[in-house]
Amino acid sequence: MINLGCGFDDKFEQVDNGKITWFDVDLPDQIAVRRKVYEDRSRCVMLDGSALDGAWTHMIPKSKMYIVVMEGVLEYFSKEQVRTCLNMLCDSFEHGYLLAELHSPFLEKNSKHHDAVKHTNAAFGWGTKSGEEYLPLEPRLTLVSEQSYNDEMKKYSVRGKLFAIIGKKLNNRLAVFKW
16 A cells, blocks of 8 residues: 555554555655654555656555555645646556545635645645546546545534535545546
8 A cells, every 4th residue: 555645644553454565655855754753664664755756656566456545635736737646656556546535626716715724835726526527637547436525524513414515515525546
């Protein structure tokens, strides 16, 4: 499994079944900071790499299937950067699944008000109404599933239930793609 654009996330600890091999990949400056907090483990290795350049992919052992997690990454990319990333993944790995966090055009247009970026120089990039909009960018991809975070949030609070009704198309989604 590959956590591409891992930041400080330690998803390996959350999903480790005692068997998986995991690669945390991020830009060199981020990995340098990350190494101050985390160490490589026997089945979890940190690698310098960009989601827009596949040079790092040669350090990943060959496998019949890859699972790539991109949480909190693609929503900062332009449409062309998303295309570059998808093409790189499909060119680098013969078969795989991409678990990607997607966001709406509403968030793209209103990023200056969003808690995650309003006090930074960051801005959300290309937002989509559906993961189907990714498919023309990389013909080898198919959309396996897509689920709004609202579907889960509505189970836990009245606020979650209200947002699931009012903001149904506004919240982020988890999309699973296959190639």
